[in-house]
Amino acid sequence: MRATLRAVGETSITAGLIMMLFCAYLLWGxxxxxxxQQRLLQRELAARKAVEPEPGKPMALLRIPKLGRxxxxxxxxxxxxxxxxxxxxxxxDSAMPGQVGNFVVSGHRTTYAAPFNxxxxxxxxxxxxxEAGGTTYTYRxxxxxxxxxxxxxxxAPVPGKPDIRPIRAFITLSTCHPEYSAAExxxxxxxxxxxxxxxx
Numbered sequence: 001m002r003a004t005l006r007a008v009g010e011t012s013i014t015a016g017l018i019m020m021l022f023c024a025y026l027l028w029g030x031x032x033x034x035x036x037q038q039r040l041l042q043r044e045l046a047a048r049k050a051v052e053p054e055p056g057k058p059m060a061l062l063r064i065p066k067l068g069r070x071x072x073x074x075x076x077x078x079x080x081x082x083x084x085x086x087x088x089x090x091x092x093d094s095a096m097p098g099q100v101g102n103f104v105v106s107g108h109r110t111t112y113a114a115p116f117n118x119x120x121x122x123x124x125x126x127x128x129x130x131e132a133g134g135t136t137y138t139y140r141x142x143x144x145x146x147x148x149x150x151x152x153x154x155x156a157p158v159p160g161k162p163d164i165r166p167i168r169a170f171i172t173l174s175t176c177h178p179e180y181s182a183a184e185x186x187x188x189x190x191x192x193x194x195x196x197x198x199x200x
Contacts, residue, residue, distance in 0.1 A: 034113035037086040041074035053077040060132035097132040101157040116175035139190035
């Protein structure tokens, strides 16, 4: 009996250590991968002005001043699993930055550098800045929402109103909610405030 209990105890400790190592990898190991990919993607983005969307390639630079001066991510074209490991991803069927319609971006909240971990802190009138194709687009946050994963109307050209034709440029940020769960989605909405063409 004593030998059995000892064996069970040792197995439990080993399993616990393996789980701890796995959690550490999810939180920090995946982040290191994303950060290395981001360095490459941002260099690639800086090397070319006009960017044609191509799956897995960088198509815009995202800044959110409220989340810190160092907050800067290359946005990938696509939202497949492999795309989102590199950083926030642009829904291919949604509008491009600055275009009339809804520019939709999804990002991880807890793993792979967790680019959208703190977007729940965004409040009305906070700015979301997107640089693409030689133009800087500044969006103004309008609201937040928490929805079920199948509530895809939030990605419509007019967020939440799929039957209405857009006349403005919107942005929608999407991530999992709550943290460490995919039960729901946290959504941040914004509208285009201004667009400034970069100097040649």
